[in-house]
Amino acid sequence: MENKIVKAINVSQVFHMNAGNGEESYATNSNFQRCGLTKTKHFRDKAILQICSSTSKTLGFAELGCATGSNTLFVASELMDTVYQNCCELGRPTPEFHIYLNDLPGNDFNSTFQSLQGFYDNIKDTKGYEFGPCFVYGVPGSFYGRLFPSQSLHFVHSSYSLHWLSQVRIVANSSRLYHNLYSGKCVLICKVPQGIEGNKRNVYMSKSSPPSVLNAYFEQFHNDFSSFLKSRSVEVVEGGGMVFMVAGRRSEDRTSNENAYIWELIGVAINELVSKGVIEDEKLHSFNFPLYMPSPTELKYLIKSERSFVTNAIEAIDQVWTSPNTKKSECEEVVTCLRAVMEPLLAEQFGKEVMEELFSTFREIVFDRYSKEKNAFTTTVLVVSLTRMG
Template structure:
């Protein structure tokens, strides 16, 4: 079990590293001409592991470096760490004294004051009060994994599978796509109410380069389905349980994302980049197996 969690955190760190250049460039571009006295940052899906504060560290250090280049004071930072209600925010809070002290030791007292607070709740719901609009400064919302929390309602059975595969009915894939469209549209709509005009979000999510919905994005779930069916044949689990289980997950293509962003109308697609990564977290260019989409959207 420890090995599984270790691989998960290593995989998560690899995703953060892949997106780092986009985050730094995003911050540098946005604050070249207008650096506010207080920068508000929302990290949606922060988790509570060793990588949680890595995002904020990179943002604050990038902006501090940019301010030194422009001979300006580093702004203060107000950070909102968001995750679901069962996330262990206490683990995060216990690390904050050391987190606050480190930049003071390395950069001195002039480094911008940083205030970090927990924001429990689903990002498919409203996270901020209606009158708590972010200030005129641009808000940099940051998201590492956009997940899809609802299992699609399917008119036909997806018997023996936990995700759609080539053998699934066409209606099964249609149900998954429609659920993704609803969820991601809701996500954009909720974020648009708080991010001011000119603001941007950097989103990372697992996706697929090909428009073929049954490409290499699906093979790992086929293997998992086969493993679960083996357990059924060995009498270790019930067939009905496997048949009733479907992953609340979807790996979109670039075209599918573009269509949803355009239809929502609140944002525009600024940049989209693909990275290939391994499920086991190994950063070996010769054996990439899954596709990570780095999506930057700007508030109109």
């Protein structure tokens, strides 16, 4: 029986964070991401120092999935601070910095561009007029394909982006060969006469999802992540570094509650609105979140298979939603952050007119579950450091 694609979401056309600087914007509600960046600084410092030995007169840096707000240029500033200090210690001039900010075309690049003068002024104030110079470019497009000239990048960074898939293809029937990630042998996944029909009322992988759904999600991640590595292998110079943070899981169980719990709660909220007649049943059945949270084993396997990068480190860290930079409760952080991230995609599927009620319902569910299952709200983040092989 041939595979039948039931639903495909073109993420590049509809996915972006909430724009602007308002109460529900990503710029206002990205403290969670900033805490993650702060917590993983030592990974980037080590990788950046490795490329400081280069005598190149230019240094190309790309922030992939840059979004908008104060986090957008956070790592770029960090990179320049580290390189500047290293050059001062060695008594040599700093290179010319080429900073590339990438995200999908729907991203609020304008807000970032409007903040650039302040960014440039701060460089002059803290490092003097002889530093750099530094040039910042906006590069709209999907990082699952080529974005930059060959061998133009020395360091690549991405945070909280690579778990998003380019699309979700759920097959109704599948009979395919999958590589066993642990032994390297091929095993046959038997025909499963279920696909998205068997995933009804779920919006992500769950314990009740049939194997065809789990395999379809992994296959899409496999294709996307391999394309990501292949594209970067052309753009990153030999010896160049790449560090990325991705929502993931320690367990090899793809339906583990690590990270998936939050998406399950959004699904509960959507189901509740379906039961009230606010959302059409078919809209729920045809929707699946375009994300896959990998395990360290899966990442190691895919990186090794692509053969362009050597793995320096893969480490799982726990991250809570509370932040010293906000007075919000952990529950409020969950709700406002997820709304800033997911509202455009959910509005595209279910309609803008139901967003207030949807997130109000989600808020009630989060506050109720948090009082009973606080530990379930801890997020697993995988930090990966790679070096481009020769």
